[in-house]
Amino acid sequence: MLEIQNLTKVYGKVKAVDNVSFLVPGGQVGILLGPNGAGKSTIIKSIAGLLRHDGQVRICGLPGRSMEAKKIFAYVPEIPAMFEALTVREHVEYIRKAYNSQVSDDEIEFILKRFELWDKQDKLGNELSKGMMQKVSICCALAIKPKVIMLDEPMVGLDPQAIKELKEVITELKGFGVTVLISTHMLEMVEGLWDIMFVMQKGHIIGSYRKEDVGNKELEDLFFEMTGGGK
Template sequence: MLTVSNLVKQYGKQKAVNDVSFHLDGGEVVGLLGPNGAGKSTTMKCIVGLLRKTAGEITIGGHDHLSVEAKRFFSYIPETPYVYDLLTVWEHMQFIAQAYGVKDWKGRANELLELYELDDKQKKLGRDLSKGMRQKVSICCALLPDPQLLFFDEPMIGLDPKAIKNTKEVFRNLKQAGKTILVSTHLIDSVEAIADRVMIMKDGRIIGNDSIDNLRAQAAQGGEGLSLEDLFLELTKDE
């Protein structure tokens, strides 16, 4: 579904992403973890085409990641949600449906807005939404086209507890439907319950890429029984 080969993103002499390679299969939920400045968001932005990569190859569904064919495969939810100031919540859904050619979309749109408690905010303009509501609209827009691959960059930031719980349930349902999800997050406990695999980044490189159990085995002696948070701190600590 997604193949990243030798990805490099360089700013001057600084490599924000340094020779990163990984593969995502269909139906996987993969957590992308790392401290601030590790390169998680930069990696994701290169994949979806918001940043121009310095080197490397990225394919989505067998197509170059910048092609129209590839863009039909995925949705992207950014860390900072962007909405159109002068479109209402409902008009955002309508816009996405038209852009992706989604037929009979209104029923699904109503379900998503109700799930995220936006059904009574349908006529509200984007400029009048709180950050949390913008995040909810962003997630609803991403889910409406029913993509095969979803990229979530810090999806829980700004969400209330009920919306976080609902988003975790959305992840489980997407996984059962055979969708592929890459989640970049600092909220480690939210990934531990749903991820098949985690990738841990540090200084622009992936230093761990395996199931949680296998990473525990690779961690420092006494790693048996470590929580994902303990494991993360063990692998990313400065030598």
């Protein structure tokens, strides 16, 4: 479970996020939507612990800033950052040891092969394309076997095969009871994945929909219905 309570972030005299609250239950996929400047990135960075903020973030009932919460939380940023002098495999091993992960060598092999990185294990961080860095970031997140995972525009830069694999991974994580939050503007990419959507506008959550309540309505139609926009 991921719970946000009264989250507020102020830059100078500007409230980028104003008293936002929402919850993604365990085993469900939440989608955070909104136009540029709506406050999505601020919320994502606040949840990840990268920004100081008012309000609370709770991960499986634990305070978001606590070490216990951080051990079960994974974050895939929109712009992945690699260590230039570490190889692909060393990035994964670094995360594995930092989190004292119980993931096995066979599981690491499976993850790397799944995202077509097995034969690229020895490539250095400064040799990777944006798409490859994104895949390494995803593999590192999966290597800790998180109970809550947050992905910020995870499909930008990925090739079609990697997008397909990531969608399958998200579905599998959901089946294992993992909480997933995805921030994106690529509505078509998450159409078949979401359980609950939250729409942001000008620093506020202006509404939400649960998939079970909207029947066969498409995500794009629901988004524009709430924001008053159009195709």
